[in-house]
Amino acid sequence: MNVTEMPTPQFNQLLSAAPDEVQKRIFPYLEETQLQLGAVVYESGAVPRYVYFPTDCIVSLLYVMEDGDSAEISVVGNEGVVGISVFMGGESTPSQAIVQSAGHAYRLQSERLKEAFNYDADMRLLMLRYTQALITQMAQTAVCNRHHSIDQQLCRWILLSLDRLPTNQLSMTQELISNMLGVRREGVTHAAGKLQDEGAIEYRRGHITVLDRPKLERLSCECYAVVKTETDRLSPQPASG
């Protein structure tokens, strides 16, 4: 896939799996957008005017605390949508959505998704099953934060990101990763150094290349597998046509 070209809406799994009738209704209103690294998709407490369906970008849901410390709650790629609070009925959420890996997404006016959600039972099921996968991810993040080492969490984080990208390379500084994991930058340096020594990854100034994915999976805690399995289970079957 040439990342400078806008992929079609089918690259987002939710849009792709949406019922035909819903596709007819909302596809005309989808707007192609390019999301820059670090862009804030929505702010904490704000009512999002648009929801975003990523195709080749990654958006992180982040909670930023009063003292500026932060922690990633979950991550959204082309398997999902940013802005579930729109159809969950709460409008806003206390978290923030920021672009973790630049790329493209389709945006849609919140109201249009809400309509489709209320109008079509299949669409609703699709969105709710995705939401449940997201819930699993948040729950597992809580567990992981409690019990696992930075090393393990870094593995989990890289793998989750990798699953949402077409390449085996992440463009991320250790500083940014540390913000996501909610740890010090030095901690990430240390963990990444170990992974490099082990030959699992290679990195240089803002770029991580995964060399040995199986090794990364072995070094990760069980949290990655749990999230992955549950996300797959709850994902729509790839459209046969």
Next chain:
Amino acid sequence: MNVTEMPTPQFNQLLSAAPDEVQKRIFPYLEETQLQLGAVVYESGAVPRYVYFPTDCIVSLLYVMEDGDSAEISVVGNEGVVGISVFMGGESTPSQAIVQSAGHAYRLQSERLKEAFNYDADMRLLMLRYTQALITQMAQTAVCNRHHSIDQQLCRWILLSLDRLPTNQLSMTQELISNMLGVRREGVTHAAGKLQDEGAIEYRRGHITVLDRPKLERLSCECYAVVKTETDRLSPQPASG
């Protein structure tokens, strides 16, 4: 409230706020149940046959890891329902639900809730808004696990429990609390000792009495307030009639 008597369904806020028509449909099928401390309401990965609407008990959603370590993901009292995966469409979840404070709940066959959910848009909104509050709680748990001390987390945990009980006393051993928080029992002993020295709580063998709630709120991290505010915001207005 006499805890040996079964409260009416109205003691659960979701049942109480359910649309009249839904109440007519499902109330006849509600079954009073008594939940013992430690009872497993549903197992990880199982498809729950019943959902539970607590009235004066507390149920914790817990994740238990391969090595036996555990962590509480969120907590459900009379403001909510245990078994959201039933209407979210995923059927099962990787977490476990266990009774953290004994008491009563109404149970309902999962299918009946699912029907009501699909049948009635207001009911759906009610359940989804509650689910969003639950999501906030999980997200905040993740953040809290990452950044806050055991002392702060204990305060948060006591306050969240207190909000779901009619008294200012919790019947909990430090051992159980440590399982919930995912820390060692000694850590809880230490933190609880400090809170007692400060005059915020008093405890003896399995019973914690809150003496100075405002102090507890001050000693807690911001996480409690965030969850409380968001839960209140998303809660149904108390039925006027």
Next chain:
DNA sequence: CGGTTTCTGTGCGATACCATACTTAGCCGG
């Protein structure tokens, strides 16, 4: 090509929490 910025590596002390082992104390049943 040289200067500047940004990213990464390292060292050091502080600390919160863990693991283990053991002791003390409260509660309950006989």
Next chain:
DNA sequence: CCGGCTAAGTATGGTATCGCACAGAAACCG
């Protein structure tokens, strides 16, 4: 009232992570 059990307190040492300070190195930019 006395044993026994379980809950809670304490001691010691180890380790992961933090906080801070700074040094080296790669990319970038005129």
